[in-house]
Amino acid sequence: xxxxxxxxxxxxxxxxxxxxxxxxxxxxxxxxxxxxxxxxxxxxxxxxxxxxxxxxxxxxxxxxxxxxxxxxxxxxxxxxxxxxxxxxxxxxxxxxxxx
Amino acid sequence: xxxxxxxxxxxxxxxxxxxxxxxxxxxxxxxxxxxxxxxxxxxxxxxxxxxxxxxxxxxxxxxxxxxxxxxxxxxxxxxxxxxxxxxxxxxxxxxxxxxxxxxxxxxxxxxxxxxxxxxxxxxxxxxxxxxxxxxxxxxxxxxxxxxxxxxxxxxxxxx
Numbered sequence: 613x614x615x616x617x618x619x620x621x622x623x624x625x626x627x628x629x630x631x632x633x634x635x636x637x638x639x640x641x642x643x644x645x646x647x648x649x650x651x652x653x654x655x656x657x658x659x660x661x662x663x664x665x666x667x668x669x670x671x672x673x674x675x676x677x678x679x680x681x682x683x684x685x686x687x688x689x690x691x692x693x694x695x696x697x698x699x700x701x702x703x704x705x706x707x708x709x710x711x
Numbered sequence: 712x713x714x715x716x717x718x719x720x721x722x723x724x725x726x727x728x729x730x731x732x733x734x735x736x737x738x739x740x741x742x743x744x745x746x747x748x749x750x751x752x753x754x755x756x757x758x759x760x761x762x763x764x765x766x767x768x769x770x771x772x773x774x775x776x777x778x779x780x781x782x783x784x785x786x787x788x789x790x791x792x793x794x795x796x797x798x799x800x801x802x803x804x805x806x807x808x809x810x811x812x813x814x815x816x817x818x819x820x821x822x823x824x825x826x827x828x829x830x831x832x833x834x835x836x837x838x839x840x841x842x843x844x845x846x847x848x849x850x851x852x853x854x855x856x857x858x859x860x861x862x863x864x865x866x867x868x869x870x
Contacts, residue, residue: 613717613757619816621721621754625728625747627809632732634801638791640737640779644744647775648728651751654767662758663821670834671842673755673763677771678849682856684775688782689860695786696866704796 618659626652639691639701643684650680717757724750737789741779748772762831 625648632645654673661669695701727750730743752767783789838846 613713615819615821616816617717617721618754618758619819620813621724623809623812623816624725627805627812628725628728628732630808631801631805634804635795635798636732636791637794637796638737638788640783640788641732641740641791641794644731644737644740644779647744648731648747651748651771655751655754658755658758658760658763660819662760663819667833667837670760670763671837673760674766674834674838675845675849677766678853681770681774682853684778685856685860686863688778689864691782692785692864695788701786701788702793 615659615663618662619656622652622656622659625649625655637702637704639694639703639706642703643687643691646687647680647684650676650683713757717754720750720753720757723747724754735791735794737783737791738780741776741783744779745772745776748775759830762834 629645629648629652632648633642636642636645654676657676658669658673661667661672691701694706698706700706724747727743727747731740731747734740734743748767748771752764752772755761755767756764
């Protein structure tokens with residue numbers, strides 16, 4: 613277990629998440645892929661903090677997790693609203709803001 | 712022993728991540744995400760942060776899983792009839808991103824004498840002394856997110 617390998621792992625998970633965000637249509641699927649990307653970022657932060665023995669890394673990851681949970685709550689609320697008002701959860705059909 | 716655990720957890724994390732983005736059934740994708748987050752908790756444990764491993768399991772895995780499953784149950788939209796939008800360019804972009812990030816991993820090497828890894832006590836001191844303002848702001852953010860989610864998702868009664 614080396615910092616380089618840990619970072620490679622987090623890069624791989626982040627790339628998989630990017631693929632999910634770009635390629636899926638369903639709002640929940642995109643949200644889950646976003647979670648993967650957040651998770652990969654947390655792993656990268658903690659890997660570097662572990663390699664350098666920095667306690668601040670723990671605090672940063674704690675904040676990251678809290679922000680992510682808040683983001684999930686708001687994202688799911690938006691999803692529920694879209695389902696109720698527009699009767700769709702497919703992001704392609706939610707293009708109201710497109711100019 | 713640590714290397715073996717690391718290899719197993721890495722394999723589980725990557726497999727679960729791929730399952731998240733490839734599953735057509737969204738319940739399956741959600742449980743795969745829970746598996747990915749739990750493997751990450753295991754990695755946090757290996758990185759000698761049992762505090763973060765516990766937070767990851769309790770708050771992140773438990774909280775996100777519960778919220779997403781609730782949303783899926785409420786809307787009955789678990790099956791994704793046409794899940795893909797331009798998958799090939801997306802895959803190309805993802806591979807390109809990984810290929811451009813991967814060389815950076817070699818630049819991070821541990822210093823020859825690794826300093827002692829701080830535990831939950833030091834993290835608590837940082838959290839409540841050095842970063843106390845950020846911590847309080849975070850609680851305001853969580854409250855705002857809670858009220859925002861309520862305001863967005865509640866049914867309009869007077870319309």
